[in-house]
Amino acid sequence: MKQKILIKNTTVVNEGKSVLADVLLSDGFIQQIGTINIEPNYKVIDGTGKHLFPGIIDGQVHFRDPGLTHKGDLYTESKAAIAGGVTSFIDMPNTVPNILTVESLKEKYEIASKKSLANYSFFLGVNGENIDAIIKTDTSQFIGVSDDGLYFTKKGNLLADNPETMEKLFANCKSIIAIHSEKEEIIEHNEKAFREKYGDDIPAKFHPIIRSTEGCYEATKRAIELAKKHNARLHILHLTTEAETHLFQNDIPLQEKKITTEVSVHHLWFSDKDYERLGMLIKWNPAIKTEEDKDGLLKALLDDKIDIITTDHAPHTLEEKQQPYFQSMSGAPMVQHSLNCMLEFYKQDLISLEKIVEKMCHNPAILYNITNRGFIRKGYYADLTLVDLNNQWTVAKDNLLYKCAWSPLEGTTFHTKIIQTFVNGKLIYDHGIFQENSFGMPIEFSNK
Ligand SMILES: O=C1C[C@@H](C(=O)O)NC(=O)N1
Structure with a gap:
């Protein structure tokens, strides 16, 4: 039996x-x-x-497989995810090669079937150049398209910064379009000003001033306008500012929303106060912003203007992080501790257990049309x-499961x-x- x-x-x-x-x-x-x-x-x-709890569905991770496996791979990072209560994840396309075709998507599925201990899905990358192919591809083959991280490989690829390609994509793509929303023009202008003053050695605390609120707000506002114009299905990834939260609705059920958004755990956990202590270790794109932004994001989450919580788990080696500003890689590992972080907010009476489950388990399933996960239901x-x-326990090197073997939460x-x-x-x-x-x-x- x-x-x-x-x-x-x-x-x-x-x-x-x-x-x-x-x-x-x-x-x-x-x-x-x-x-x-x-x-x-x-x-x-x-x-x-x-x-x-239902197993967490993490809607945004970078597990680095294939091609960047010195940072992490589908085996190591899925183990860390499971130790953190994450049973399913959706991985981003900025691997090597970038996942820009259905063929490379299939290869990634093949790798995952042999390495991932958790359940998996993958975004199809959109970089402005493959839009015609994406439009023609049957949407049942991928969970959504995303540009996230692809701007690292080629300048000008930041989709949210290119109105023409965005317009074409929004007018024609029927799947979820998950956008990294920052305006490159504004970032470049700020980078130039800071470089003139500090050279390469810009202190980490200026990161949120370079990758500014204005840069995020302008890009998100424009993406929403375009999505509304074309009735497209837009998802804005990792929101970071209080200002942007007001661009989203909470007066319709998630099932009916055409425009959705998320917050990543680190943007709820850290604020600009932490740059002094952690420096480049908390350099993320979009940047960790102010204490007011952090509070505003939590409020918008509780008010249902923000629909899901993700980690944007983005491991880099310590060496890749501990570099002068322009060389230091953006991103950090979070997937092992996202539930612990949210439960700490529960302990502080800032959020209920039920709300945590709604935002980390139920809503990712609803948002990504996942048919049979995310709830504790018969069948x-x-x-x-x-x-x-x-x-009680403390995050330390010897209890980390990431291949990169460090965490901005060490000592927590x-x-x-x-x-x-x-x-x-x-x-x-x-x-x-x-x-x-x-x-x-x-x-x-x-x-x-
Ligand atoms: O959007 C992203 C991509 C990620 C990465 O390292 O891949 N790192 C970030 O900080 N933001």
Whole structure:
């Protein structure tokens, strides 16, 4: 008889409620939720005093595979994700090669099937030059298109900065268009002014002044105008300013929104006060901005103007980070600690558990039309994470799972711990130990 997993007596946090229940997993799926009697073929997990969350769906990561695997790869970073309660992720196209064609997308799926312990999907990259091909491609083949990170490889590629290519894409592309929204013209103007004053050695604290609020706001405003004009399906990635939050609506359900947005955990966690302490380690694009922006982003998240939380997990080696301003790579690893960070806000009474689950699990599934994940529902994939809300530990080098082996959170004490993670019904992560030989699946989605 096939073994089933019974999680007994746990607080299930799901769809706006936290309810004490048992959850039975069978053949990869959730079979039953309620009061369930123990049978001989059940592996029983005692969930007493613990909270069960749907596995997190991280809508924006850079796992660096293929081609940049000295920074991270689909094996190492998916392990870190699972230890953080993330069971599914959507990876960005700025790998080597860039994922700009359906053929390279297929190759990436192939690599993931052999390396990723979590479930996966991938954006098809759009860089301004492949728009005609993208328009012709059947949207059922990719979860969305994105320009994120591609501006690193070729100047002028920043899609949000090129009105003509944006217009063409928005007028013709029927899938989700996920945009990195910053105005290059403004950034370049500011870079020039700072370079004249400081040379190469611009202190990190000027990063949010160079990659300014104005640069973000202008790009987001224009993208929204274009999307409205063409009735396109626009998603603005990693919002960073309070000013931009007012450009989004909260008076319609997510299912009906044509324009959506997200916040990345680091923009809720860090502010300009942290540049002094962490320098280039928290250099991100778009930049970490002010304390007021950080508070404004959390408010917009609670008000439903911001729809989902992502990590934008973007590992670089320490050496690549610890460089003068213009050479220092932007981005940092976050995927192992996103849930811990959000639960710290819960501990401080800033957000409820149910809201965290809505923004990290339910809404990414709704936003990306993911058919059978993101909720604890009978018949859905058993992607789950069991959390101890009263467990103190400190982030340190020896508990990091990233290939790059550093985190801007080193030294941070969390008061919650992810103790077990289930992917497709299997207990993949159990108190620090992984089941290594079980790979995730492609995320199923229905592109309308
Ligand atoms: O959009 C991005 C891309 C990312 C990367 O390193 O790939 N780093 C960033 O800081 N922002």
